[in-house]
Amino acid sequence: METELPTLLGLPLLAWIPLFPLLGALINLTLGSRLSKRSIHWIACCTVVASCGIAGYVVFGPLWEQYKAGNGGVGITQTVYTWLEAGGFKAELAFRLDTLSAVMIIVVTFVGSWIHIYSIGYMHEESDKSYARYFGYLNLFTGAMLILVLAANMPVMFIGWEGVGLCSFLLIGFWYDNEAYATAGRKAFVVNRIGDFCFLLGMFLLFWATKTLDFAQLKDQATAGPEFIQPFWGGERLAAAAGIFLFIGACGKSAQLPLFVWLPDAMAGPTPVSALIHAATMVTAGVYMVCRLSFLYASSTTALIVVSTVGMLTALAAAFMAFAQTDLKKVLAYSTVSQLGFMFVAAGTGNWVFAIFHLGTHAFFKACLFLGAGSVMHGMHAGGAHDTVTQGDITKMGGLRTAMPITRITFWISCLAIAGIPPLSGFFSKDEILAGAWGAEPPGWTIWYGKLLWAGLVVAALGTAFYMWRLYFLVFSGNARSEYARKAKESPISMTLPLVALAFFAAVGGALALPHFFHMPGWYPSLVAWLDPSVTLDWYPGTVLIHGELSDVTTLVLMSGATLIAAIGIGLAWMFYGHGPSPSLPKVVDELGPIYEASKHKLWFDEIYDAAIVRPFRVVARGLYEIVDRFIIDTVAVNGAAFVVGLFGRLSRWIQNGQVQRYLAGIVVGAAAIFLVTDCHQKPDFDYHRVGDQVEFDAHPGAGIVGQTAKLEWDFDGDGKPDVDANGRPLTASVVMKRPGDVGSSVTLWVEDPISHERVAVTHDITLPGPGPGDEQP
């Protein structure tokens, strides 16, 4: 059953969802410098809110009907036009809305709208030009992200994939006159490129195997056909290779090991950007992509193991690195990396629904935290801190609870949510991921693999609770540790309103997917039931369901355990930071020694990359620069071309001096050359062929008067003397007919030049052809 969506102004309604923000971007980026700030932010916010409205309509209207009719996984597809068609390859600019992309567009447009509104307050001090640029980029980003999630095939998804990467680069380096910020933007771009390249490889591999890149067709093939399963290297299924390549792409975009290094540096951008791109939406693209291709990953245990292992290691490493950071946004950045790791563990254990659920709840509480951080920095700015480093330095904060009450409350709620305290949203999503990891039993792997994942995540969760509450206590509790913090003021309503809205959803969002033992009535809008049709439940035989069902008791025990862990983390944070940094802290740091250093220096990842990749690369680049660029291109190609042109220029300048005599010399030389190369002195020759029962000899004495007046003599009988005819006169005709019997074994022709009287003899051995017309012999 197909549900037809209406069109708007001739374009499919789904296309308008990304188109609205893109139009806003177009206006703001082209005409923005002539518009007032008021119109700029009105355009930007209205377009995003409009696409949020359309998204709400299509999801809760037509798609809801589809879902009720049991077609939530089929969804609604609308094609704008055929984009590429070459041979067997066809890519349409098509958008597909199913229950999975529905969740994403709601999150993106909803959180995006709040962040646009928040930006009005946060960016109000920017110059008019950068203000337009900022909102233009922000709109462009929202549009690209919506293309990414609504794409019906991989090429279209790649447009969005690259688009968000570009906007990320543009917005991280937004204050590009600061060298460090511009570098951070470049770093994000380059690291993302590595991932994008692998994404492309995975895409090509899929196309090579299946001859299609359309998600719906791919899914059909996954359930029906052997395409993903055909053996690849080492007898592994193709799905493993394609899945791992695509996952490396996701690693770049979603900041997983080993490509996570760009995200902490991405905090150079304006804070709302960090909230929108580097916490709530863009970085979740990788998770979304893995869930979108769930059928592919379900065909390969290896790919799933890779996904979940990388996710777990990232969750742990990032949680560890967040401990010793002193920058407000950096702590949040590491926490994002860590939470993304949680999502990938969920995706890697086949727990797609909860990967997306955690993505959604994380979008709310992390956006709220980042916007809260922005609000704090704004407050510090009002208190007199002018550079962004001081504004975000948590060692200089403290005691902001009285100055910034709204920010504090929302931050408090979000911290509880991310730590996983019931009944806030983070608790439900994180708990289900832990439970899913506990129950995972990938075939061919040891039974304790799932338990290992679980243990890793629990440690990461403990870390999360600790560092998030360390952050909270350092910012809001105790006494002010600097003049700025003492004078800090609460932010304007345009900033606090989004905080309240996002904190509200961070608090209650968990109600969308209560644990199964609550046995909710049928009308309950469970996110699990909503998402199930869109992600695959068809596991390739032999992969079996690695995501096991747990009994109510196990679930309850796991839940209480997770809550206890969160409480312990918060308690530890309270112990050390509850009233500002405790006096015993330096001693603890001393005892931790190298561990503390490792955390502070992010496990030396940047240093290792610098030594292992950047420096060798620079040496190679330097060599290429010297050899290829400086020598081959500059010296040989460019200067060489100039030299040759100059040479000919000098030559022709010597000739073209305006004296007719010089020109005439050219004519004479040219004429002489023509005579030289022309075959003006043809060599005398003759040929023969059979005509009837006779042989005809044709002389070719040469061209022109000389040839025609040349004196010819023949010797047919081979006696070495010129023949004479019956009357005793020499034979001088140029064409002679002879009977075969009269011709000897060799025939000679003498040609005498009429001018120089020089005699030239031509002799040919004769092999007479058999009788018959048309037989030619040289």
Place this chain on the structure above:
Amino acid sequence: MGFLLHIGYGHFLALSAVLFLIGVGGVLLRRNALIILMSVELMLNAANITLVTFARMWGGAGAMSAHTFALIVIGVAAAEASAGLAIVVAVFRGRRSVEVDKLTVLRH
């Protein structure tokens, strides 16, 4: 020494070639426009010698057309000499010189 005793077509053609080359050399190397005109006359006359030589070699009816052509060349040479001399005089009036290496306006 036979070629010196028996004058044949080759001698005439060689004479023609030598005259032509002298003409070419004069046109290319001399500076004075009058001498260049004289050299041009040499080249035309060299061509005429060739024409009548080949007419002799060829014989027959074709020989007459070659002779006629030679007469036309003499007429053209006369016309060319008068036009050329007129130009030389005009140039001399304008520039007080007929040195061709000073006439470089074609360069521009």
